[in-house]
Amino acid sequence: MTELEQYLHKIAGIAESTLDELLPKEDTYPASIHNLMRYSIFAGGKRIRPALVAASFEACGSAFPSENVLKVGAAIEMLHTFSLIHDDLPCMDDDDFRRGRPTAHKAFNEALAVLGGDALCIYAYEILANVGSIAVISEISRALGTNGMIGGQVVDIESEGKAVDKATVEYIHMNKTAALIRACIRCGALLANADSVTTEKLTNYGNLIGLAFQVVDDILDETATTEQLGKDAGSDRENGKATWVSVCGMDESRRYAVELIDKAKTEISFLGENGRMLAAIADFFFERVN
């Protein structure tokens, strides 16, 4: 295993046990919703977002692990899962599978999927209140709202089947995907009390790898198999989704992803050795495609 693989493995393990400790047990009344929440959270995700919070925190010179870093990472993972559950609903992307298993509304039912998503969102905020940083709560809320993730989802859905321009695709990606990834990076910096210059450069890094993550996702939707993805390959094209590949073509999308990753690494080069895990994560975001 590379150093990054070891790091991601370690963080994923800690994130799993933190989530397990924080979430209500399956048999807590009412059991159905707690089952759905756990089913959706423990679906074999790579826990990239908790890793981003931790790596950013450490890049700012703070020693991992800190309990608050773990809790914020877990809360963001809940918020990410909340968005996936609602995204998969019949009235939204209408996906039957995610990570190789039936989506929440398929495994349970639609009403419980709506409420389970809602509950993961609320529960995340309860944990963030427990951490006690108003700045973190404010950061995450802005990243999720209509000027962030939800805004991106709205434009994504409304662009389906339409000829959209590059600026619209960039808006969707910057908000639907990059906003929460940037928030992970910024929360790590906030928890480490980073200075404003460091925070600004890390913010740029977060936006760049966030965009790269989505460009790579668009490429994989065209090139990977359903088995590799854990969801239907080619579904973006079938659904008439606005993607980089649909707007710029495959070659230009690859070139753009490389450019974004290079720029991201340049932004954090001033961190030197402290930033090596963030640089490795940037490379990892692109390597998925090769």
Added chain:
Amino acid sequence: MTELEQYLHKIAGIAESTLDELLPKEDTYPASIHNLMRYSIFAGGKRIRPALVAASFEACGSAFPSENVLKVGAAIEMLHTFSLIHDDLPCMDDDDFRRGRPTAHKAFNEALAVLGGDALCIYAYEILANVGSIAVISEISRALGTNGMIGGQVVDIESEGKAVDKATVEYIHMNKTAALIRACIRCGALLANADSVTTEKLTNYGNLIGLAFQVVDDILDETATTEQLGKDAGSDRENGKATWVSVCGMDESRRYAVELIDKAKTEISFLGENGRMLAAIADFFFERVN
């Protein structure tokens, strides 16, 4: 107008303008979701929850208006509206009308109603972060989660068409309705820095009027007209909902509502003149039925 009517009228007016100031304008990109959020928020609600926050704050001896009290009231109104939008969805209660107008998913579409509810929830937390009280954020999150409002909604839906006992109906009402009403009262006390004895008695008051509110709602569903309710009368019975009336009958439900209101007023009698608006609100909760 009685003193209470004047008070509710005043608070409703301030709540409307606070919500108007806080919510993104209709033409803010992406416009569709901001339209839906405003359509759902400005639907002619009585703003009872902001009034409860304000009346509790004042009952603790603090002078109204305080900007933070207004913001917390507005945030709770957004959270209440988020729950109504999701409650009305086809996969949940499948309601076409609320307050005499088409529900959000009817006036817009289902995907936007899911996301608009989500956005109101997230936006409420952004406002609460701006207020800056971790205790308030924690209080509201616990009231909304699976050990509160959402837990009550789950059991409500899962009890449809089943013969349920009184304890189950009480669980549904305590969580689905009373939890957020109690949180309004407790947030007012928190913002006023009330002592623990005062807070405990106000908490009891909040639970009691919250339960009474739902018992009265169940009675009205049987006795009021569709026009009076702004939604389909008798829909609880048609949907096989677990209600006080279905479990205990109409006479016992009325007697129970009177008992709850009396107990609520006894809890706050120690406040003397400071508590007169809370006492009037308790009476008002019951008077709707006469």
